[in-house]
Amino acid sequence: MRDDHIRAVKEIIGAIVKNNINLVAEKWLEDFILATDQPAQLAKVFVMLPRKTGKLPIAITDDQQEALQAAGFSYIRNWTIDRLARVWLLAGFDQGDKELFFSTINRLFLSAEVNEAVALYSALPFLSHPEIWEKRCAEGIRSNIGSVLEAIMENNPYPAAHLDEAAWNQLVLKAFFTEKNISLIAGLDQRANLQLALTLVDYAKERWAAGREVHPQLWRLVGKFTNAEIFETLKTGLQHYNQIEQRAIALAISESGYQPAKDYISTFPELKLALADGSLNWNSFNP
């Protein structure tokens, strides 16, 4: 099922790539696709690709956009042609030999410059044998480079689908630390878990102790797991009287099954009202 789905997306991407490059670049890519020694040539083609395709933002037809949207990949429209073409190149590379496939692409990771790394991590959802890239993805979360982290964290379905809980939690925590757009993390709500909630609660307390604000989206990942201990922290937050923080905590509590917290919220008329009129949702906290 997944394979068919990805294959269809790859086809659309191929068509978009073709529409956004000139004939010389198209011929150059075709030569590579027909080459009998692809693994040996991949590194050079991958590295030199922007020289052939340019680096302009891609143009995309309404039909293509609609199809991508339906498949869950509409974010691709924001990419530049070199990024998209690199992803497409990697997506079509598998030769059937899993070990050769891994070592060839892994070598690209080892010597990647910034834009290459962005393309490599963007390609994870499209690579064959998705399970073999799990460690590489977890390693990528350790990067200090903003655009590389964004490629992994924002609009990328791979991490939610394949990372284990520890690596996933690390991704989310680091996204808060490095001020990424939390609402762009794919699978955020589905992969919420108690351990992550507890870690985020500690992080919030640390922020408060340092006199810093807490990102409102953090509470989104905590609400469902509210227990007596977490409730104590939520109370502290509510008593800060920072309006955005209060509203986020109230919304989180409304999604919890912890009755004492719900009762407590009722003692704040403004919050009670905001919850009742339905105007409060997680999108309202985006910058």
Next chain:
Amino acid sequence: MMGAPEAFDISTVKGMKFFDPHVHMTSRTTDDYQAMADAGIVALIEPAFWLGQPRTGLDSFRDYYSSLIGWERFRSSQFGIKHYCTIGLNSREANNESLAEQVMEILPLFVYKEGVVGIGEIGFDDQTAAEEKYYRLQLELAKEAGMPVQVHTPHRDKKKGTQRSMDIALEHGLDPYHIIIDHNNEETVKEVLDRGFWAAFTIYPFTKMGNERMVEIVKQYGAERIMVNSAADWGISDPLAVPKTAALMKMRGLSDQDIELVTYRNAITAFAQSGQLDEADFNAQIDLTEKFEGNTILRGGQQPRTDKSSIIIS
């Protein structure tokens, strides 16, 4: 000819843009980046060099090259400075032949990367046979890739080493207009310019060129095909050498046009021959801001600049 100590008055070059075509940021601090940005440096080139002690294995070369095109490039971008690099096997480490052999194998992987504007810095240190061998091999690589070459000239026996570097480059059929001969002095400049090469000067306290001497050289030889750099590294050196030299040139009456050529434009002209250097990219500022719609300004590990004059650190 030592001048009395004079304060660097940045206001004399306020509004001017500078390009430092040779500086080893890997060994500098973020404070340096901040000061460089404040002094008007908008772009720089970091040539691959050694780290003060020899590397012992291939992986440390790979990691070093990767950091030049990865982390260091990103770090620089956080201060609004466009970071380019040149990639090469430096002369000192060419003497470890078994390792040099392996490094040559991975070099082609790096020289074609985005933002790599040349092969460098390569050339002679001790002027050994091994140094010559790898200098020649890398000239061939430059020829194949159509890349400019940044040539490091030796501290000892400089004049002969410089001549030899030029002779060999010509022997390999390279166009002198593609070659930047670095660390020149009064003894080497004339021949380098006469033979059609670019002459770069390193303003480095005590050991290389002082900027008062630099002013005199530009007065004597003009500004064509001359460029100034700091080569700042892990030694006692000054990442503001380029703007400081521009300020001194201004005080000593050189024209704005000549100052612009030797501290900005000439380096761009020379290295843009790689096809990997575009002046329009200098103004990208902190380039992570515009990538996606609806995101905040501070992203991806960027930090707001702190007020260094404040005793309070929050």
